[in-house]
Amino acid sequence: GQNIDQPTEMTATEGAIVQINCTYQTSGFNGLFWYQQHAGEAPTFLSYNVLDGLEEKGRFSSFLSRSKGYSYLLLKELQMKDSASYLCAVGGGYQKVTFGTGTKLQVIP
Amino acid sequence: GAGVSQSPRYKVTKRGQDVALRCDPISGHVSLYWYRQALGQGPEFLTYFNYEAQQDKSGLPNDRFSAERPEGSISTLTIQRTEQRDSAMYRCASSPTAGVGDGGYTFGSGTRLTVV
Numbered sequence: 001g002q003n004i005d006q007p008t009e010m011t012a013t014e015g016a017i018v019q020i021n022c023t024y025q026t027s028g029f030n031g032l033f034w035y036q037q038h039a040g041e042a043p044t045f046l047s048y049n050v051l052d053g054l055e056e057k058g059r060f061s062s063f064l065s066r067s068k069g070y071s072y073l074l075l076k077e078l079q080m081k082d083s084a085s086y087l088c089a090v091g092g093g094y095q096k097v098t099f100g101t102g103t104k105l106q107v108i109p
Numbered sequence: 110g111a112g113v114s115q116s117p118r119y120k121v122t123k124r125g126q127d128v129a130l131r132c133d134p135i136s137g138h139v140s141l142y143w144y145r146q147a148l149g150q151g152p153e154f155l156t157y158f159n160y161e162a163q164q165d166k167s168g169l170p171n172d173r174f175s176a177e178r179p180e181g182s183i184s185t186l187t188i189q190r191t192e193q194r195d196s197a198m199y200r201c202a203s204s205p206t207a208g209v210g211d212g213g214y215t216f217g218s219g220t221r222l223t224v225v
Contacts, residue, residue, distance in 0.1 A: 042218055046213075095140060096165055096168075098154060099152045099153070100151050101149075102150070
């Protein structure tokens with residue numbers, strides 16, 4: 001099975017940089033996903049990592065180390081609209097993706 | 110359709126009643142997934158389909174829960190003899206590929222089920 005661990009809550013200032021960490025244990029690995037979920041809305045896909053290293057996509061970057069079972073999501077130039085929950089999810093079996101409990105990020109002025 | 114459509118958006122039912130939740134995935138999407146999400150938690154896997162074939166139902170909590178996708182498009186999640194602990198947001202997601210692809214899932218808006 002999978003075990004995914006990420007901080008419950010974080011607070012950061014508008015314009016700053018924040019890093020949200022995720023550690024995982026899995027019996028199989030088919031990639032790591034990050035999703036954003038605003039309150040009352042559906043999760044939306046942000047990024048996918050299957051190889052070690054950093055993937056950059058605009059203000060958002062995601063890093064993966066498979067040997068350490070570790071990933072992080074980096075958000076730059078924070079905006080108020082970035083206040084949301086960020087879900088780390090691991091693809092374990094062929095198609096089954098297991099989600100963590102999410103990190104609630106609050107961006108303050 | 111343009112997105113993943115779920116109906117109804119809200120369902121209130123009495124304990125012991127059966128409910129059917131519907132999901133219409135993005136047109137042409139091969140895979141369809143059902144998740145359940147409690148408030149403040151991440152989505153919890155229930156089951157998934159490739160076309161009409163149910164590939165994994167290991168996440169279904171018990172035999173009161175079942176799902177089907179008879180023609181490889183619309184799917185129905187049925188909960189029989191509902192209990193209060195079944196109250197949650199039920200989310201459907203679809204993917205254009207038959208494997209864990211690099212584009213992730215597209216989630217629907219969900220059905221909020223309340224069992225009273």
